[in-house]
Amino acid sequence: MRKIGILSPYKGYFKEAIFYLEELNEKYRSLYFGENEYILEEIVVDPFHFHGIRDDVDVMIAYSGYMELTKNLSKPIPIVEVDIPNFDILIGLMECKQKYGCQKVALTITKRNMLISVKEFEDILGISIELFIIDSLDTNYQKICDLALKRGCEAFLAHYYIGTYAASKGINTVMIQYSKSTFWQAITEAKMAAQLYCLSQEKSVKLNTILDYTDEGIIYFNKQGKITSINQKAMELLNIESETSVLNKTATAMIFGKELIELLNDGSEYKYKIIKINHTDFTIKKIFVHLEEMSLGTLITLQKVNNIQKLEEEIRKQKYGKGHIAKACFKDIIGQSEIMKGVIAKATKYSKTESNILITGESGTGKEIMAQSIHNSSNRKNGPFVAINCAALPETLLESELFGYEEGAFTGAARKGKIGLFELAHNGTIFLDEISELPLLFQAKLLRVIQEKEVYRLGGIKVIPLDVRFISATNQNLKDLVEKGEFREDLYYRLNVLNLNLPSLNERREDIFLLAQHFLDNNSPDIILTNEAKLMLQAFDWPGNIRQLFNICEQLSVLCDDCLVKEQNVRDLLYLQSSLSFSSEGTQQYSDYQMGENDDQKAETLQTDISEAEKIRTVLAAVKYNRNEAAEVLNIHRSTLWRKMKKYGI
Structure with a gap:
């Protein structure tokens, strides 16, 4: 619903016209224009005690000299100005002649362009007309009345205010009345103005929202x-506080900086140009605005350079970086041994730095979990964590996968090119697992990336800056590889700024039970290890470290009965391991537990079984698993060898 306001000298001034409109509408005081409903309201204004006009309307109609009262509205609403129609003036002059029999009438008007109609009125009515132009509501009405009487005027045809004053002085007066058709025309124009204004406001709101x-x-x-x-x-x-503080001011007045002022004045357009404004780097676009051949002005757009970098990072993360996250944290690492506590404490310190880290340790000791934990404890935790297994990538694909490539860089390249893993790690961490497996030629290229913090895609010429931290891991002795010429010494020192050595599972035997119980709980929370089973696990020599323990526990969770893992369950699985061996320390612990009174034979049997299994494995390996030769070396029958191999799971 929209409101049409009509400036009125008093309530009911337009009641006859309003009543006429009400007769034409089904709803009281409502007007319809298109799909909108309009409500008509009089706004009473006393120009002699003026304190402003209420502006809670969508459009306003102002008659005669009321326009000057609308100049200071608090919001820009459309104003429909209504001039006095010639027909209404003619009707008023006829009333003056008929009512007072006068030959000379004083006519007050608000615009000089009405002078062209006066001569015609005089000819039609056979009277003389004296014109008085009211330029302002502050006009001295007494002076006009005195002058009109002095010039022989016998009656006044005037607007409400001067007419009221003249009548109060006893002067014959006729008030100018607006005809129904005049009023209807004003209303129609007001509705159209309101409609256009609302459409304009709607477009403005949309545009401002976009901007x-x-x-x-x-x-x-x-x-x-x-x-x-x-x-x-x-x-x-x-850092501009309000729009009004900059409107209609020049760039010089706003102290935007010398570079922006020079850019505005140099007569060139720019797609991208980096300049400094108030000590901050911005990227600027500048275009000239024309209407046909006429220049209207200049439009510039600006962004902070670091905002563009953040946007690029977010795009990389959303478009390409799915899955490149670190899941593990230090609290996820299981271990109560002193050696493991020391490793975690050192890794925590390392995480607070930006230095590259080399993690060493046997296969299966949890190097990637440690790398993820370092990332998640660092200032880069909100950035990507990109893990790369250097041994898993063929040498022919290594460069294209890590550096990416442009369209047409090589036969079979994707049509739109491909972003490289180095780029995906921007503002995050890149984890290079099995770093020792990198070819020497590629080691030189990796060294340049670490030193320069930038990459080129294959087939590209654009320099792509990188902000990454390198964490590398290996189960090899890189120092030995350097001495053999199989690993670059300069790359070794770039990677090995901070060193973190992870202990093998055999070096942290007190953690074996905690790890085993954790792995079993993941499969079934109700599984319990007997004491004999625990000691059996602790007695085993774990060449595959935590990864091998995880494998054993997964099998135990399936093979055990009634959620109880017994010694025999563990024994059966350990004998099936291809490299069955027990440490002397672990075997002694197990033997001490198993021996009681008259139990010497149990420990001796275990030791004998272990020694015999190891002997058979050694001989088989030496003769390349030729069973006939192995039986001869062991001095046993071939069928006996078969039974023992089956017993020990060889």
Whole structure:
């Protein structure tokens, strides 16, 4: 519902016209225009005690000299100005002649362009007309009345205020009345104006919403170099408190900086140009605005360079970086041994730095979990964690996968090119597992990436800056490989800024039970290890470390009965391991537990079984698993060898 306001000298001044309109509408005081409903309201204004006009309407009708009262409205609403129609003036002059029999009438008007109709009125009515132009509501009405009487005027045809004054002095007066058709025309224009204004406001709101929600600051300078429009983002970027503080001011007056002023004045357009404004780097676009051949002004857009970098990082993360996250944290690492506590404490310190880290340790000791934990404890935890197994990538694909490539870089390249793993790790961590397996030729290229913090895609010429931290891992002795010429010494020192050595499972035997119980609980929380089973696990020599223990526990969770893991369950699985062996320390612990009174034979049997299994494995390996030769070396029958191999799971 929309309101039409009509400025009126008093309530009911337009009641006859309103009543006429009410008769034409089904709803009381409602007018319809298209799909909108309009309500008509009089706004009473006393120009002699003026304190402003209420503006809670969508459009306003102002008659005669009321226009000057609308200049200071608090919001820009459309105003429909209604002139006095010639027909209404003619009716008023006829009333003056008929009512008072006068030959000379004083006519007050508000616009000089009505003078052209006066002569015609005189000819039609056969009377003389004296014109008085009311330029302002502050006009001295007494002076006009005195002058009219002095000039022989016998009656006044006037608007409400001067007419009221003249009548109060006893002067013959006729008030100018607005005809129904005049009123209807004003209402029709007001409805059209309101409709157009609302459409304009709707477009303005849409445009402002677009401008304010764009990531770029936008400033428009007119051809005099003054700011006529600025969006919210530009105000934020330039620390401008309010729009009014910059409108109609030049860039020089706003102290935007020398570089921006030079850019505005140099007569060139720019797609991208980096300049400094108030000690901050911005990327600027500048275009000239024309209407046909006429220059209207200049439009510039600006963004902080670091905002563009953040946006690029977010795009990389959302478009390409799915899955490149670190899941593990230090609290996820299981271990109560002193050696493991020391490793975690050192790794925590390392995580607070930006230095590259080399993690060493046997296969299966949890190097990637440690790398993920370091990442998640660092300032880069919100960035990507990109893990690369250097041994898993063929040498022919290594460079294209890590560096990426442009369209057409090589036969079979993707049509739009491909982003490399180095780029995906921007503002995060890149984990290079099995770093010792990198070919020497590629080691030189990796060294340059670490030193320069930038990459080129295959087939590309664009330099892509990188902000990454390198964490590498290996189960080899890189120092030995350097001495053999199989690993670059300069790369070794770049990677091995901080060193972290992970202990083998055999070096942290007190953690074996904790790890085993954790792995079993993941499969079934109700599984319990007997004491004999625990000692059996602790007695075993774990060449595959935690990965091998995890494998055993997964099998135990399936093979055990009634959620109880017994010694025999463990024994059966350990005998099936291809490298069955028990440490002397672990075997002694197990033997001490198993021996009681008259139990010497149990420990001796275990030791005998272990020694015999190891002997058979050694001989088989030496003769390349030729069973006939192995039986001869062991001095046993071939069928006996078969039974023992079956017993020990060989």
